[in-house]
Amino acid sequence: MTEHDGKPRQRRKEARPEEIRRAALEELAEKGIAGSTLGGIARRAGISRTTVYLYFETKQDIFEAVARDTVERTIDDAASMMAGFEGPFEQIFTNVIDRIYGQLVDGDASVILRALVSEGREQSEIVEFYHREIFAKGEATMRKMIAMGVARGELVSSAAEIDPRILMSPAIFAGIWSLVFGNIEAIDLERFKRDHVSLVLHGILKSG
Amino acid sequence: MTEHDGKPRQRRKEARPEEIRRAALEELAEKGIAGSTLGGIARRAGISRTTVYLYFETKQDIFEAVARDTVERTIDDAASMMAGFEGPFEQIFTNVIDRIYGQLVDGDASVILRALVSEGREQSEIVEFYHREIFAKGEATMRKMIAMGVARGELVSSAAEIDPRILMSPAIFAGIWSLVFGNIEAIDLERFKRDHVSLVLHGILKSG
Amino acid sequence: MTEHDGKPRQRRKEARPEEIRRAALEELAEKGIAGSTLGGIARRAGISRTTVYLYFETKQDIFEAVARDTVERTIDDAASMMAGFEGPFEQIFTNVIDRIYGQLVDGDASVILRALVSEGREQSEIVEFYHREIFAKGEATMRKMIAMGVARGELVSSAAEIDPRILMSPAIFAGIWSLVFGNIEAIDLERFKRDHVSLVLHGILKSG
Amino acid sequence: MTEHDGKPRQRRKEARPEEIRRAALEELAEKGIAGSTLGGIARRAGISRTTVYLYFETKQDIFEAVARDTVERTIDDAASMMAGFEGPFEQIFTNVIDRIYGQLVDGDASVILRALVSEGREQSEIVEFYHREIFAKGEATMRKMIAMGVARGELVSSAAEIDPRILMSPAIFAGIWSLVFGNIEAIDLERFKRDHVSLVLHGILKSG
DNA sequence: TATGAATGAGTGTTCATTCAT
DNA sequence: TATGAATGAACACTCATTCAT
Numbered sequence: 001m002t003e004h005d006g007k008p009r010q011r012r013k014e015a016r017p018e019e020i021r022r023a024a025l026e027e028l029a030e031k032g033i034a035g036s037t038l039g040g041i042a043r044r045a046g047i048s049r050t051t052v053y054l055y056f057e058t059k060q061d062i063f064e065a066v067a068r069d070t071v072e073r074t075i076d077d078a079a080s081m082m083a084g085f086e087g088p089f090e091q092i093f094t095n096v097i098d099r100i101y102g103q104l105v106d107g108d109a110s111v112i113l114r115a116l117v118s119e120g121r122e123q124s125e126i127v128e129f130y131h132r133e134i135f136a137k138g139e140a141t142m143r144k145m146i147a148m149g150v151a152r153g154e155l156v157s158s159a160a161e162i163d164p165r166i167l168m169s170p171a172i173f174a175g176i177w178s179l180v181f182g183n184i185e186a187i188d189l190e191r192f193k194r195d196h197v198s199l200v201l202h203g204i205l206k207s208g
Numbered sequence: 209m210t211e212h213d214g215k216p217r218q219r220r221k222e223a224r225p226e227e228i229r230r231a232a233l234e235e236l237a238e239k240g241i242a243g244s245t246l247g248g249i250a251r252r253a254g255i256s257r258t259t260v261y262l263y264f265e266t267k268q269d270i271f272e273a274v275a276r277d278t279v280e281r282t283i284d285d286a287a288s289m290m291a292g293f294e295g296p297f298e299q300i301f302t303n304v305i306d307r308i309y310g311q312l313v314d315g316d317a318s319v320i321l322r323a324l325v326s327e328g329r330e331q332s333e334i335v336e337f338y339h340r341e342i343f344a345k346g347e348a349t350m351r352k353m354i355a356m357g358v359a360r361g362e363l364v365s366s367a368a369e370i371d372p373r374i375l376m377s378p379a380i381f382a383g384i385w386s387l388v389f390g391n392i393e394a395i396d397l398e399r400f401k402r403d404h405v406s407l408v409l410h411g412i413l414k415s416g
Numbered sequence: 417m418t419e420h421d422g423k424p425r426q427r428r429k430e431a432r433p434e435e436i437r438r439a440a441l442e443e444l445a446e447k448g449i450a451g452s453t454l455g456g457i458a459r460r461a462g463i464s465r466t467t468v469y470l471y472f473e474t475k476q477d478i479f480e481a482v483a484r485d486t487v488e489r490t491i492d493d494a495a496s497m498m499a500g501f502e503g504p505f506e507q508i509f510t511n512v513i514d515r516i517y518g519q520l521v522d523g524d525a526s527v528i529l530r531a532l533v534s535e536g537r538e539q540s541e542i543v544e545f546y547h548r549e550i551f552a553k554g555e556a557t558m559r560k561m562i563a564m565g566v567a568r569g570e571l572v573s574s575a576a577e578i579d580p581r582i583l584m585s586p587a588i589f590a591g592i593w594s595l596v597f598g599n600i601e602a603i604d605l606e607r608f609k610r611d612h613v614s615l616v617l618h619g620i621l622k623s624g
Numbered sequence: 625m626t627e628h629d630g631k632p633r634q635r636r637k638e639a640r641p642e643e644i645r646r647a648a649l650e651e652l653a654e655k656g657i658a659g660s661t662l663g664g665i666a667r668r669a670g671i672s673r674t675t676v677y678l679y680f681e682t683k684q685d686i687f688e689a690v691a692r693d694t695v696e697r698t699i700d701d702a703a704s705m706m707a708g709f710e711g712p713f714e715q716i717f718t719n720v721i722d723r724i725y726g727q728l729v730d731g732d733a734s735v736i737l738r739a740l741v742s743e744g745r746e747q748s749e750i751v752e753f754y755h756r757e758i759f760a761k762g763e764a765t766m767r768k769m770i771a772m773g774v775a776r777g778e779l780v781s782s783a784a785e786i787d788p789r790i791l792m793s794p795a796i797f798a799g800i801w802s803l804v805f806g807n808i809e810a811i812d813l814e815r816f817k818r819d820h821v822s823l824v825l826h827g828i829l830k831s832g
Numbered sequence: 833t834a835t836g837a838a839t840g841a842g843t844g845t846t847c848a849t850t851c852a853t
Numbered sequence: 854t855a856t857g858a859a860t861g862a863a864c865a866c867t868c869a870t871t872c873a874t
Contacts, residue, residue, distance in 0.1 A: 016837090032327060034242035038865060048839050050867085059865065090413075118240065118326035120388035131389050146412070159412040162403045163395075167412075169381035170374045176384070177373070180328035181339050187371075195370045203411030204354070204367040204375075205298075224854095246848060256856045258850085267848065432858090448743060450658035454844060464860050466846085475844065506829075534656065534742035536804035547805050562828070575828040578819045579811075583828075585797035586790045592800070593789070596744035597755050603787075611786045619827030620770070620783040620791075621714075640833095662869060672835050674871085683869065838872075844865100851859075 017055045017065075019045050024066045029111045033063070033118045063115065064126050070108045071133055077103060078141065089149040094197050096145065100138075100168055101193055104175035113172075114179050139164050170196040225263045225273070227253050232274045237319045241271070241326045271323065272334045278316045279341050285311060286349065297357040302405050304353065308376055309401055312383035321380075322387050347372050378404040433471045433481075435461050440482045445527045449479070449534045479531065480542050486524045487549055493519060494557065505565040510613050512561065516554075516584055517609055520591035529588075530595050555580050586612040641679045641689070643669050648690045653735045657687070657742045687739065688750045694732045695757050701727060702765065713773040718821050720769065724792055725817055728799035737796075738803050763788050794820040 023044035027036045038059055042049045056062045081099050086092075103109040112130075120127050142164035149155035174187055231252035235244045246267055250257040264270045289307050294300075311317040320338075328335050350372035357363035382395055439460035443452045454475055458465040472478045497515050502508070519525040528546075536543050558580035565571035590603055647668035651660045662683055666673040680686045705723050710716075727733040736754075744751050766788035773779035798811055 034326065037863085039863095049865090050840080051838055053866070054837070114325055114328075116388055117322055117384060118242065120322075127388060128392060131392050135389070136393075149412075154414060155412050156410075156414050158406075162407060162412065163400055165381065165385070166378045166400070166403050166407055170377040172384070173373065173377035173380050176325055176380070180324055180335060181343070184336060184339050185344075192371055192374065195374050198366075199370060199374055199408065199411065201411050201413040202364075203407065203409050204357075204363050204370065205409040206362060206364050245846085257848090258857075259855055261849075262854065450742065453842085455842090465844085466861080467859055469845075470858070530741055530744075532804055533738055533800055534658065543804060544808060547808050551805070552809075565828075570830060571828050572826075572830050574822075578823060578828065579816055581797065581801070582794045582816070582819050582823055585794040588797050588800070589789060589793035592741055592796070596740055596751060597759070600752060600755050601760075608787055608790070611790050614782075615786060615790055615827065616823065617827050617829040618780075619823065619825050620773075620779050620786065621825045622778060622780050661867085673869090674836075675834055677870075678833070835874085836872105837874100839868105839870085841868095841870105843867080846864085847862095849860085849862105851857105853856085853858100 016045075016047070016051075020047075020052060020055055020062065021066050021069055024062045025070075025108055025111060028063070028066065028115060033115045036063075038062075067112050067115070067126050067130065070112045071130065074103050074107075074109055074134060075137070078138065081141070089145075089152065089154040090197075090201060092145060093149075093200070096142075097168070097171065097193060097197055100171045101174065101189065104171050105178050105187075105189060110175045110179055113175055117176075135165075138168070142167060167200050170199075224253075224255075224259075228255075228260060228263055228270065229274050229277050232270050233278070233316060233319060236271070236274065236323060241323045244271075272337075275320050275323065275334050275338065278320045279338060282311055282315075282317055282342060283345070286346065289349070297353075297360065297362040298405075298409060300353065301357075301408070304350075305376070305379065305401060305405055308379045309382065309397065312379050313386050313395075313397060318383045318387055321383055325384075343373075346376070350375060375408050378407075432461075432463070432467075436463075436468060436471055436478065437482050437485055440478050441486075441524060441527060444479070444482065444531060449531045452479075454478075483528050483531065483542050483546065486528045487546065490519050490523075490525055490550060491553070494554065497557070505561075505568065505570040506613075506617060508561060509565075509616070512558075513584070513587065513609060513613055516587045517590065517605065520587050521594050521603075521605060526591045526595055529591055533592075551581075554584070558583060583616050586615075640669075640671075640675075644671075644676060644679055644686065645690050645693050648686045649694070649732060649735060652687070652690065652739060653732075657739045660687075662686075688753075691736050691739065691750050691754065694736045695754065698727050698731075698733055698758060699761070702762065705765070713769075713776065713778040714821075714825060716769065717773075717824070720766075721792070721795065721817060721821055724795045725798065725813065728795050729802050729811075729813060734799045734803055737799055741800075759789075762792070766791060791824050794823075 020041065023041045024036070026044050027040045031037075031040065038052060039049055041062065042052050045052070052062070056065065077099060081096055104113065116127065116130060143160075146155060146159050146162070146164060146167075150157055150160050170192070174189065174192055177187055228249065231249045232244070234252050235248045239245075239248065246260060247257050249270065250260050253260070260270070264273065285307060289304055312321065324335065324338060351368075354363060354367050354370070354372060354375075358365055358368050378400070382397065382400055385395055436457065439457045440452070442460050443456045447453075447456065454468060455465050457478065458468050461468070468478070472481065493515060497512055520529065532543065532546060562571060562575050562578070562580060562583075566573055566576050586608070590605070590608055593603055644665065647665045648660070650668050651664045655661075655664065662676060663673055665686065666676050669676070676686070680689065701723060705720055728737065740751065740754060767784075770779060770783050770786070770788060770791075774781055774784050794816070798813065798816055801811055
């Protein structure tokens with residue numbers, strides 16, 4: 001039994017890499033990184049197993065490409081985030097958080113996140129890449145945003161000291177929760193986001 | 209070359225399952241779920257590969273047992289958390305958060321967490337188990353704690369409405385971060401915890 | 417389709433390695449080193465492909481073992497050659513040549529010889545091994561024999577200067593000829609040996 | 625990544641087959657017959673893998689052509705050998721032997737020789753071809769030469785009975801030795817040739 | 833003529849699992 | 854209880870060859 005179903009050979013040089021990446025992402029989402037096979041990817045892409053090797057040197061390469069691809073889109077999205085640095089802090093922050101959820105819960109990034117957690121060995125180049133390109137940059141952006149809020153007098157000055165990753169933790173949590181427990185107990189995302197923002201802004205203590 | 213190295217065959221059929229579980233946890237921590245093999249587990253346990261089958265029906269079974277095991281210990285720990293429901297809310301919360309970090313960042317739970325994320329298929333029984341026994345209970349506990357804080361007048365009344373998972377998200381995040389990026393950029397855990405608690409309590413907005 | 421034909425599992429721990437080596441030698445003889453597959457070896461040995469891995473770590477290992485094995489037997493045989501260092505030179509030489517043909521033309525050594533020629537990359541450990549254990553030793557033995565002949569006054573003194581490999585070249589040639597052209601034009605071995613000995617002893621020039 | 629590197633497409637359909645043969649010979653010399661790939665040949669020839677199929681039907685065909693090609697050159701060379709059938713036998717023989725070494729040790733024939741030994745299946749057409757065109761003819765030539773020597777009274781009459789292949793065996797041996805052990809222990813070719821000729825002419829026995 | 837795209841058949845190797853003792 | 858022996862299923866990857874332009 002072979003992967004592809006014997007359709008006439010189609011020449012799709014341009015489109016293939018993208019198709020393969022998409023197929024790989026699908027496979028990844030469904031089977032996890034351990035369960036993903038080249039055969040599965042090929043089948044999803046509608047090509048033969050060997051054709052994959054025309055575009056990628058190795059299985060690892062495919063997944064790295066997928067990760068990079070997703071990263072790039074995430075980065076592009078992040079860049080557009082920067083643009084909206086106007087208005088009151090609350091609005092900006094809400095906006096940013098919204099974007100993060102879009103990527104991490106609904107978008108492809110959640111699949112990559114899972115792969116990262118699964119295979120995350122420290123020596124992996126892709127892990128370093130992700131750390132450098134996504135998390136470090138995201139952290140820096142957050143820091144800048146907070147500094148701005150402090151400068152404007154909207155935030156308490158101690159806010160500048162807080163580890164910015166804490167401010168976005170609930171989004172990561174939501175992404176993982178959806179992956180693992182999504183079908184058992186889905187998160188009411190809108191509410192969750194609202195609570196997230198509200199907590200970050202006001203805390204829960206009475207006096208403040 | 210076989211797995212076990214011929215150590216004196218100790219007659220401890222009672223202890224075996226526990227030994228295997230411990231070995232599996234080690235293997236899991238070191239190799240990740242994809243890289244874990246029965247042979248590796250057997251070697252660590254000092255027994256032969258086939259002996260494992262006397263105690264567990266399948267590889268999957270072992271890991272489920274390990275997860276359950278860890279869960280139980282986590283639950284016991286959680287139970288002890290309940291005891292300390294005295295003093296001001298801030299102190300209680302700090303205490304609880306401390307425990308969670310202990311489990312999720314330093315303890316065995318992080319290994320299970322990774323496995324959960326890696327292999328987490330919704331249909332998996334172990335996922336349901338984990339959801340039911342850990343997260344749901346943890347959520348309930350948190351909710352109770354908050355309700356208490358509100359009742360005592362320490363917390364804003366709207367706190368009772370907040371999804372309690374948000375309050376512990378940074379801990380989950382820290383656990384995952386340590387697994388994935390731990391060697392690239394370690395988290396200053398004490399500071400992170402302090403920031404976590406502080407944020408949850410006060411938020412970052414000025415007026416409060 | 418698997419290799420072995422579904423016979424009940426037989427436990428033959430002791431005998432297996434030898435059986436596998438024999439199977440590998442067969443396969444080697446029939447298919448050459450390029451055409452030899454693990455599956456073929458397994459089939460010949462009447463076991464499954466994976467069983468081979470219980471006894472050898474890699475395909476390369478098998479062939480090295482086969483080569484070593486054959487070498488050892490050849491060496492043992494060579495050792496027994498030494499014993500016969502009595503009688504007139506002509507007789508001794510005839511004896512030795514006889515042995516060499518036995519190994520190189522009829523025996524397993526021809527198969528190894530072919531493999532050596534086929535795969536003989538300089539870096540290969542097995543090539544060095546063969547050179548050191550077989551050819552160098554053989555050369556030394558020949559040299560000793562000739563020196564003895566000279567000392568006894570049976571051989572011209574210049575014989576001691578001749579590269580001893582020349583004296584056994586026809587045997588190597590016959591071995592290779594049999595491998596390559598054996599079925600097209602078989603060598604009349606008895607005659608060939610007689611001619612070989614005669615040429616080495618008397619040459620073809622009239623005066624002498 | 626493709627094989628050819630986009631050099632200006634030269635219109636030389638005449639030259640192509642020859643170029644491919646040359647490339648194949650290179651590949652054969654470097655990688656051996658097992659390690660030779662169509663891709664490698666194409667790359668060396670500076671064309672694409674599929675272009676090869678315009679000139680040769682199959683990989684096997686290429687190698688047969690290469691062998692034939694080399695054979696032809698060897699035959700041409702052998703023909704020129706014939707011309708020099710003047711002078712004393714010793715000189716003629718020395719000349720012929722010299723030529724054989726030139727082909728078999730230094731020349732392309734050694735590469736073919738190795739391939740022949742490696743893949744030499746009896747049913748192979750190329751083996752028959754080689755046997756018929758090279759060895760049989762060489763044998764005949766040698767036989768003629770010896771007959772001449774006997775007729776002239778230079779050689780013992782029994783020389784006519786000797787299998788002529790024996791007389792050239794050391795050359796074959798030297799060719800193979802160089803291929804296999806060349807890097808470990810090179811042969812001093814001049815000396816080897818001298819010894820070879822000397823042995824064939826005089827033998828090593830004292831009285832003669 | 834020339835080539836890039838595509839593929840089927842095959843290879844060595846790993847691993848969870850079963851058999852026999 | 855414990856284990857060594859054995860195996861089937863699977864997988865990543867290679868390569869000669871064909872298709873379509």
